[in-house]
Amino acid sequence: MRADARPAVLAAIRSTPITVEEVAAFVGSPADGAVVTFAGVVRNHDGGRPVTALEYQAHPDAEQFLTEICARLAAESGLRVAATHRVGRLAIGEVALAAAVAAPHRAEAFAACAELVDRIKAEVPIWKRQRFAGGDSEWVGL
Amino acid sequence: MAELTVRYFAAAAEATGTEQETVELPEPALLGALQDLLVERYGDPMRRILRSGSFLVGGVVRRDRDHPVSGTVDVLPPFAGG
Numbered sequence: 001m002r003a004d005a006r007p008a009v010l011a012a013i014r015s016t017p018i019t020v021e022e023v024a025a026f027v028g029s030p031a032d033g034a035v036v037t038f039a040g041v042v043r044n045h046d047g048g049r050p051v052t053a054l055e056y057q058a059h060p061d062a063e064q065f066l067t068e069i070c071a072r073l074a075a076e077s078g079l080r081v082a083a084t085h086r087v088g089r090l091a092i093g094e095v096a097l098a099a100a101v102a103a104p105h106r107a108e109a110f111a112a113c114a115e116l117v118d119r120i121k122a123e124v125p126i127w128k129r130q131r132f133a134g135g136d137s138e139w140v141g142l
Numbered sequence: 143m144a145e146l147t148v149r150y151f152a153a154a155a156e157a158t159g160t161e162q163e164t165v166e167l168p169e170p171a172l173l174g175a176l177q178d179l180l181v182e183r184y185g186d187p188m189r190r191i192l193r194s195g196s197f198l199v200g201g202v203v204r205r206d207r208d209h210p211v212s213g214t215v216d217v218l219p220p221f222a223g224g
Contacts, residue, residue: 040224057152059218061201085223097224117224125198126223127152139153141220142190 009070010082023082023100032102034109040097050133059125144171153219157187174207
């Protein structure tokens with residue numbers, strides 16, 4: 001039973017550091033026995049080349065897209081959903097995307113969190129440029 | 143002629159060297175015609191962007207060439223969030 005009147009979803013895009021703890025804390029409730037989180041982390045290689053940093057850019061409406069994706073999944077699943085995405089220059093190991101879903105049982109939380117991340121990657125207008133060890137860089141996905 | 147404001151982001155801003163410009167399309171103005179004009183004007187870099195990219199028209203992501211365009215249209219390179 002849910003007795004709280006908290007907002008249904010948390011969705012934010014910002015240039016300051018993000019954590020999975022924040023989104024996990026948002027979705028968790030006494031009725032939920034499972035909280036699944038995902039951290040999209042900047043890795044030091046891509047396509048066999050050493051990567052030194054990533055730069056993320058978001059469309060001015062990106063946060064609205066992210067909010068709609070979270071709200072739609074929350075409505076479809078009946079679960080609590082949260083996601084934050086960082087923009088700007090990120091170093092190796094920093095979190096670019098934090099997502100969380102809470103559910104009474106783990107199977108539905110795992111499934112919904114995977115779906116959430118897939119939708120965010122496919123539908124939110126965010127772009128990233130990766131910088132390589134040699135000093136050159138490229139936009140990802142072209 | 144229909145006058146459009148076209149906004150460019152990320153790789154598209156780099157390919158065009160600008161973040162915004164005005165373009166004219168013959169009526170009825172369709173997305174396909176805008177696509178062709180941009181490829182003609184900016185060549186291979188724009189072709190590569192539009193191959194898997196999209197447009198934002200009236201707040202909705204569109205890819206269909208037959209979709210009518212007016213006002214402001216955003217060129218969206220392939221999304222790479224996460």
